[in-house]
Amino acid sequence: MERNAACVIAKHDVHDWLAHILDRREIIAPTRAANGDEIFARITSPGEVLWTFENPLGPLKQFLLPQTEPLAHFKTVDGHVAVEAARIPAERVLFNVRSCDATGLAFLRQMYARDLPDDTVERRAAALTVVTLACTMPCPLGFCPCTDAGPFLRKDYDLQLTDIGTALHVEVGTDKGRALLDLSPHLFRPADEEASARRTTAEQTALASFGDETCHFASAMRRISTHRVAEGLWEAMSPWCLECGACTHLCPTCYCFSVSDAPATDGCSTRCRLWDSCQYSAFTMEASGHNPRHASRERIKRRFHHKVSAQYFRRDGRVGCVGCGRCVKACMGTTDMPTVVAAIRHGTWDGGRIHA
Amino acid sequence: MHLRGDGEGFLCVEPSESHPVSEGRLCARGWAASDATRWSERLLTPQVREGGALRPASWNEALGVAVQALTSLRREGRPLGVLGSGRATNESNFLAVTLARSALGTGHVDAGLRDGYQALLPPRLRTSELASPDTDFRRLEQTDVVVLVEGDVATTHPRVAMAILRVLRRGGHLITLGRRRTKLSRVASVSLAMHDEARRPILHALRCTVIDTMRGTYAVAAGAAPSALERAAALMAPARRAAFVLAPFDADTAVLQATAAEVTRFADDLVASGAGAPLMLPLPIRANTRGALDMGAVPDALPGRFPLDDAGARDRLRTLWGGEPCFTTGRPAAEMLGAVSGLVVVADDPLSFDAWPSRAAAQLAALTSLVVLDSYATPTARAAHVVLPIAAFGEEEGTLTNLEGRVQRWRPCVDPPPNVRPAWLVLSDLLHGLGARFAPRTLEAVEQGIRTAVPSIDAMRNEAPVPETDAPARDAAPRWLLRRDGMFDWADDALVTASPILRRDAASARRLYPNGVVMMNADDAGSLGVREGWRVRLHSSMGEADVPVTLRDELERGVLMVPFAHRDRLAAVSGAAAAIEVSVTCV
Amino acid sequence: MPELLLPSVATILTQRDETPDVRTYALRFRDFAEQGRFSYRPGQFLELSVFGTGEAPFCLASSPTRPGGVEVTVRKCGRLTDALFALAPGAELGLRGPCGNGFDVDAARGHDLVFVAGGIGLPPLRSLIWNVLDERDQFGDITILYGARTPADLVYKDELREWERRDHVTVRVTVDRGAPGWEGSVGMVPTLFDQVDLRPDTSLAYVCGPPIMIKFVVKDLLARGFAAEHVISTLERMMQCGVGKCNHCCVGHHYLCRDGPVYNVREIEEMWE
Ligand SMILES: Cc1cc2nc3c(=O)[nH]c(=O)nc-3n(C[C@H](O)[C@H](O)[C@H](O)COP(=O)(O)OP(=O)(O)OC[C@H]3O[C@@H](n4cnc5c(N)ncnc54)[C@H](O)[C@@H]3O)c2cc1C
């Protein structure tokens, strides 16, 4: 499938293609909300899709791992409890997804598939088709080249689109992607050499424009993995985290959750999986009241151990960061990924003035 | 913030980048905003009390019972009261005030937890200036020195803490005055430890030192290391623009007002000495405390914060409401429960904020009629004679006024449960039943009414300045001071209790000390020979009680702190007082 | 039910009060075939659902050598356990599991065994003890040391007596604070070590209880010549999913709900966060 399966679609045909998809599937794409925000949301006509946009702050992961996900309904029928698995939404196309987010989705899927597979997540993933729009320009806060998550993808997409001028270059990653092309075969033609060359140039240009200002994980990882980050550093950082949980909620690779039952309304209660945050102090609070991560510094340390340690890198094959820059934007304080990684490398904390 | 439904009644929160206040940032409670609709114990149907127990009723019946009870109490000349709320929309608060002053003819109208906030509004800021951009977060972020008085703002008002951290990142300074170590006191340039009684003298000393330093008439003694106060003054003197952030703290109104007056004088002196006018930001506890205040849910002012005798405001209300509304001063929330026979509570739980909950519970139980409008089965709702279930956050439209004075519109994103109505509509039904002329049938009509009563925020007039009261003089520092911890109680915030993720903290803390606890400085404990978990006997002029202690490094010596959640356990010693002298013995 | 996080329905067969706030429940899957398929190891735990309230982990307190149902011993201490205590025999609840690694019973064969439990730490050891007693000829001498705060806090009082009557089984019980009528030992668990014949070379020691008790007991055992690999304990962390997904139970990169909660002391010493 790879290269030789690549094709192109003229930009003026894209609306027709989207219309064909919309006839059969729900499409989630970057679009403009009433208040002007660019968000991922369901679109109802091709014109609503944005083609130049900053990656929305709201995480795409909510379509794979919703903030509140019903897992099962418990109904009482004739004095007996019936456990009913929750419905999985119908097939959806995630359109114009950025490379970092596609990598994040693949990572989450991997986390839920490894060891004991979680079939709910697997079924949700199976119902998603991910169409990425390769990044030909770096976004202001992103650092995906450092995390091997962009600007262009080698894997983890169903279709990868690249803007090559008057047309979109389309790479097919999976059969699910192929199925979308088959909805309007007449709109696509095989990519010729020129198109392929443009695609290659676009990638090189994009990579080159990231420059050197990036996030250097390697030395931070060495220190974290060998327990050589001074305890004082975590302590110094901790007042600069306001424990809002935004970093974990928005992070494309964070997947901590808790399970809770929404109380019965009509004799039917619903068991839900809810996003949780390791930055909340009660995350590890035990029934006895004992809390192994009582201090804020312990929790910050935990977050970065999970994301940037060799122990997890060996297990998961990547750092727990896709370089999307969301935590940089959303952190109420300054303990976002690049700032903390830099502090670990330098061994000092200065309240995040570096990025100020 | 965007709230989005998933079609099954579950919501998802998404930060809004274009929002001028949040700029895409949300605090933990913002993130949990989606939980309240599903995880709290919702009130799903109207109920009336019969034979001592609540039973489901139709809307018509429940409204009828409420109207009849209130009408006959009024006819008998018995006192009635209405509590609005910092949890309700501006529209609901305005109708709550309408209910009180127009339909029930009473001045007893207030909103819980309004008291501390209002007292901290320096008098100057009680005027039209409140509406000026002076209180804008962005202005706060551009100041050179922030003086933070009291409180763990990182927990209670993370957005304000974020603005303060930004000041620090830009090279500005933070001076904290407070009684315990907090996230912000740890990053402060100077942190002045103090307790209530020292607040005013320290502010006063700081003011004098700053002003004298600015005038060049003060110098640190040669060869001596500068004291904390002198270091603070040295940071403030050259500042072009300072900010005073007054976090909510729990003290008697007189103490609060004295603090506010001191800060105001500080600000005036700074201006007189040539510095820019400082920004002053008192922080309310509830999301819409500011709005409740502006809408008139206070015993001593009219909507728009006009004085009760303001002729223009009176005329506008007469036109809108018809007849002769009640323009007398009523009782504040803290006194109301014990002073009325009939009470309407709109979206709040007085038991959660009253200084002496068991007394408040007894007072509620003694009411002839208690009508509660709420989304959740709060203890107050359980004590009601009539329960009217209203829509929750995310289910109804309305506006809230944030602490900067921005009026923000909320739009519904999920349907309320089938038999639940928006609060404004229920209030309108009550008004209608009571024969009030202003009983608007649409939200637009409510808003039009607000516009009539408060033609424009600029038209607000000066209120009489608050009389200054000096803090009571003390001969010597008390050996022990027993005081309540800040009145923001995480465990009583609706967004916390409704969130299965957030409520764990509070629930566990309460479970840890089921019999109450006082916090004590570890060194004090050492000298008393007391260890973690041991019991001490506290004795005050009011009475005595035994409680276990838990040791805290961040407390200053000589102070015992009662967590707000446990205040009732120590009511025998302190009653409703925020601070009281006690003697301590080991048991 | 195939889904990883979905519970199966089970019925409360019987319940027995151990202390005022500790109760042992006998449970059976509603589906007979499922009960038949259900197999587990001592030391593993179940996720128990009270429908409409939630889920929490509880150790299997019964022995796999006694099929037909499972037992858990629960201390009432919060939302979920309150709701559980409000149910009566015949009521339905949810079970999911077994979770965790459990004790390696095969590795224990041929050894003398020392069980040291504190308070509510006895249930997981009870599972192993019955397993061992039911396959008595494959194990050496058995020593059971058990401590609780007060005589009223002792669980499985009848069984302690029954174990004591078996051959080559030594049972010693102590309480932190005596009470009228109590004639046994008073003192912390380690004081019992001097009352029995410990054989570090041939024994495996299993320690369960509150973290602080585990700490002292382990220290004492190591000082008495036990190899760290031969002292086996369980770690406690807040748990949610029990299947290695939710990240609540991590210590560093170890997931206590998957690779634990049973570890030997060597492994525990090497863990860090
Ligand atoms: C592996 C394991 C085995 C356990 N075995 C037993 C047992 O055999 N008998 C027994 O009485 N107790 C046992 N516990 C502790 C038991 O899970 C808690 O007592 C129980 O979760 C308390 O729930 P609650 O809702 O009543 O309390 P709450 O504190 O009100 O519950 C709050 C929530 O926090 C979670 N939680 C709180 N503390 C813990 C904790 N320590 N571990 C996991 N989740 C927690 C629960 O999921 C619960 O939903 C065990 C815990 C673990 C981790």
Ligand code: SF4
């Ligand atoms: S690191 Fe930043 S985004 Fe994350 S919880 Fe702390 S303040 Fe919030």
Ligand code: FES
């Ligand atoms: S309990 Fe969820 S990962 Fe272990």
